[in-house]
Amino acid sequence: MRRADMRVVIAEDAAMMRDGLVRLLTDHGHDVCAAVGDPDSLRAAVAEHRPDAAIVDIRMPPTHTDEGLRAALDIRRDQPGVGVLVFSQYIETRYAAQLLAGDASGVGYLLKDRVADIGEFLDALVRVASGGTALDPEVVGHLLRTSRDATGLATLTARERDVLALMAEGRSNAGIADALYITAGVVEKHSANIFAKLGLPPSDADNRRVLAVLRYLRS
Amino acid sequence: MFRPTRDNDGVTDTPREQIALARAGMAVRTTVAAPFTGRARRELTFCLIGVAFGLVVLAAPFVLIGLATAVTLLLPRPDHQPAVNVSFLVIIPLGLVAIVVLATTAGRAYGALQRRVAAQLLDTRIEPPPPRRSASGRERTIGALLGDGPGWRALGYGLVKIPLSVAEGYAVLCWVAGIVNISYPFWWRLFRNHPPSVRLSAVPMVTPLGLFHVETFGGTFAAFGAGVAMLLAAPWLARGVSRLDVAVMRPLLGPGKLAEQVRQLRDSRAQAVDDAAAMVRRLERDLHDGAQIRLATLAMTLGMASEKLGTDGAAPDVDEARELVAAAHRGAKDALADLRDLVRGIHPPVLDAGLPDALSTLAAGCPIPARLTTDLPIRPAPAIETIAYFCIAELLANATKHSQASHIAIDVTARSNKTLAITVDDDGIGGASVTAGGGLAGLTRRISTVDGDMRVTSPSGGPTTIAIDLPMSA
Numbered sequence: 001m002r003r004a005d006m007r008v009v010i011a012e013d014a015a016m017m018r019d020g021l022v023r024l025l026t027d028h029g030h031d032v033c034a035a036v037g038d039p040d041s042l043r044a045a046v047a048e049h050r051p052d053a054a055i056v057d058i059r060m061p062p063t064h065t066d067e068g069l070r071a072a073l074d075i076r077r078d079q080p081g082v083g084v085l086v087f088s089q090y091i092e093t094r095y096a097a098q099l100l101a102g103d104a105s106g107v108g109y110l111l112k113d114r115v116a117d118i119g120e121f122l123d124a125l126v127r128v129a130s131g132g133t134a135l136d137p138e139v140v141g142h143l144l145r146t147s148r149d150a151t152g153l154a155t156l157t158a159r160e161r162d163v164l165a166l167m168a169e170g171r172s173n174a175g176i177a178d179a180l181y182i183t184a185g186v187v188e189k190h191s192a193n194i195f196a197k198l199g200l201p202p203s204d205a206d207n208r209r210v211l212a213v214l215r216y217l218r219s
Numbered sequence: 220m221f222r223p224t225r226d227n228d229g230v231t232d233t234p235r236e237q238i239a240l241a242r243a244g245m246a247v248r249t250t251v252a253a254p255f256t257g258r259a260r261r262e263l264t265f266c267l268i269g270v271a272f273g274l275v276v277l278a279a280p281f282v283l284i285g286l287a288t289a290v291t292l293l294l295p296r297p298d299h300q301p302a303v304n305v306s307f308l309v310i311i312p313l314g315l316v317a318i319v320v321l322a323t324t325a326g327r328a329y330g331a332l333q334r335r336v337a338a339q340l341l342d343t344r345i346e347p348p349p350p351r352r353s354a355s356g357r358e359r360t361i362g363a364l365l366g367d368g369p370g371w372r373a374l375g376y377g378l379v380k381i382p383l384s385v386a387e388g389y390a391v392l393c394w395v396a397g398i399v400n401i402s403y404p405f406w407w408r409l410f411r412n413h414p415p416s417v418r419l420s421a422v423p424m425v426t427p428l429g430l431f432h433v434e435t436f437g438g439t440f441a442a443f444g445a446g447v448a449m450l451l452a453a454p455w456l457a458r459g460v461s462r463l464d465v466a467v468m469r470p471l472l473g474p475g476k477l478a479e480q481v482r483q484l485r486d487s488r489a490q491a492v493d494d495a496a497a498m499v500r501r502l503e504r505d506l507h508d509g510a511q512i513r514l515a516t517l518a519m520t521l522g523m524a525s526e527k528l529g530t531d532g533a534a535p536d537v538d539e540a541r542e543l544v545a546a547a548h549r550g551a552k553d554a555l556a557d558l559r560d561l562v563r564g565i566h567p568p569v570l571d572a573g574l575p576d577a578l579s580t581l582a583a584g585c586p587i588p589a590r591l592t593t594d595l596p597i598r599p600a601p602a603i604e605t606i607a608y609f610c611i612a613e614l615l616a617n618a619t620k621h622s623q624a625s626h627i628a629i630d631v632t633a634r635s636n637k638t639l640a641i642t643v644d645d646d647g648i649g650g651a652s653v654t655a656g657g658g659l660a661g662l663t664r665r666i667s668t669v670d671g672d673m674r675v676t677s678p679s680g681g682p683t684t685i686a687i688d689l690p691m692s693a
Contacts, residue, residue, distance in 0.1 A: 017516050
């Protein structure tokens with residue numbers, strides 16, 4: 001799943017973090033087209049470079065509230081080819097819902113803390129850049145806890161719930177297998193069970209699967 | 220205003236004498252003109268209405284008793300039961316309950332009318348009391364009616380109005396009798412053209428000093444004189460009585476001390492809540508932009524370093540790993556410093572040891588030499604210590620930034636176990652003022668949340684003295 005030479009735009013107003021991300025990505029052979037600190041420069045850089053992915057901090061000047069999120073939504077609307085990884089120090093499920101509204105392809109929403117696990121972070125970025133989904137375990141956990149259909153979820157085994165959570169994060173079968181130290185075949189079996197138990201239509205494409213799972217959890 | 224009273228009459232007055240003469244002349248004119256001014260007329264009207272109000276209050280019990288009697292008499296009377304029993308058993312208790320229940324409503328209406336009269340005629344605005352409210356929030360419950368302080372206060376005013384209206388009547392009498400007395404010489408001859416043998420009774424003359432009798436034409440001139448004196452005195456009497464009335468009105472018909480205090484408390488509570496919310500927001504921002512981002516970056520740097528070190532065996536890139544670890548080390552120290560500053564900003568730990576210790580640390584850290592004197596036999600409440608500490612910290616920061624002072628003196632003294640008196644003096648250029656949105660305005664707000672007080676003396680050119688009084692307990 002590792003992919004080199006992604007073209008990335010970074011929008012992050014904390015210089016320290018921005019420099020760290022630039023170094024991290026360049027170190028791993030990616031091309032950082034632009035690293036900016038405010039939403040307008042982000043929009044301009046994305047329009048100019050048409051990168052594979054944009055990493056966007058939610059809180060940016062001038063008001064430090066949700067400027068980044070609004071820029072991210074604009075980019076998703078205007079430049080569907082650009083994967084958007086929204087990056088934040090805390091998770092708001094409302095923001096997640098806005099980002100995922102209608103379409104879960106090429107979008108991610110992660111806590112900044114996740115950069116500590118470099119491999120996982122790069123995996124998520126690659127997924128987003130190639131049209132997949134990367135949803136923070138916090139968001140997924142919240143959705144699982146607050147899902148209205150608790151009875152449906154209760155029919156799942158503990159292992160199936162783990163698989164469901166990883167699916168909702170946007171991981172592929174191979175990714176889930178890696179994370180749970182099981183084989184891809186076992187993951188496939190689990191996911192078939194999950195879809196049958198929850199009454200979801202089976203789907204092969206990762207991002208459509210994510211959407212089905214999320215829709216199920218949110219309904 | 221100044222107008223000379225004498226023209227070139229050969230006497231050269233010094234300006235001071237001229238002014239004194241002018242003043243005397245004006246006083247005479249004011250006195251003579253007083254009865255004919257609009258103000259005098261309005262005050263007279265006020266007194267006249269006052270008399271009417273007094274009469275209404277006096278008459279009210281009789282009217283009520285009369286009404287009750289009438290109702291009793293008009294009620295269908297069962298043959299075997301005399302009317303008196305009905306009235307004692309039913310009407311009087313019912314009437315009493317009705318009066319008690321309606322009393323505060325009537326009082327409020329009476330008060331409102333009085334306030335309007337005062338506003339119209341005396342140009343004196345008295346704020347109405349807050350609307351009636353009971354614990355349950357309903358306005359018309361018996362409890363609300365009976366416990367309605369402003370209503371009862373207005374009734375109290377109604378009672379005080381009785382002696383007041385006597386005085387007001389006296390002023391009106393002065394006016395009327397004054398005019399009547401002045402008229403005596405004019406009609407005397409018309410009505411007293413009797414033959415010498417006929418002896419008529421004397422004509423009474425009403426004065427504030429009592430009743431006199433005028434028997435001769437000469438006597439009418441005495442009446443005239445008395446009338447003029449009364450007419451001149453009447454406006455002042457009316458004014459004095461009106462003022463007295465207003466002085467009684469303010470506490471009895473106004474919002475009341477308690478309501479005023481409640482308003483002040485509500486304001487200061489709103490400020491305290493705003494301050495607390497702003498403080499929490501600032502903390503969140505400081506953490507979000509400071510320690511949190513440092514720690515996230517630190518985690519990322521360590522993640523990269525551990526990548527460079529590999530999972531086992533020889534490290535693939537030791538040099539870069541070393542560099543990353545060194546950067547992470549620096550980042551961790553920065554994060555610690557950030558957190559330490561933040562914690563000190565929330566509550567300086569040294570404050571736990573008392574204000575003197577905390578302030579001496581503060582003074583020692585001030586770039587301008589600061590001398591601290593404290594006299595605190597007892598400790599103020601923790602909240603007061605915190606406010607005092609941050610106020611002084613802010614004042615020192617201000618002085619450092621703006622004053623160009625070379626010395627600062629801080630004095631903190633507990634005065635009479637009730638007040639914490641703080642003064643911060645500097646020998647700088649002065650010009651400090653409390654402007655909206657400025658640092659000093661922020662301090663004023665903070666201080667007012669505990670009913671404290673701040674005075675700024677900072678003439679342009681200096682020196683600056685800022686005195687803050689805080690209560691010892693919040």
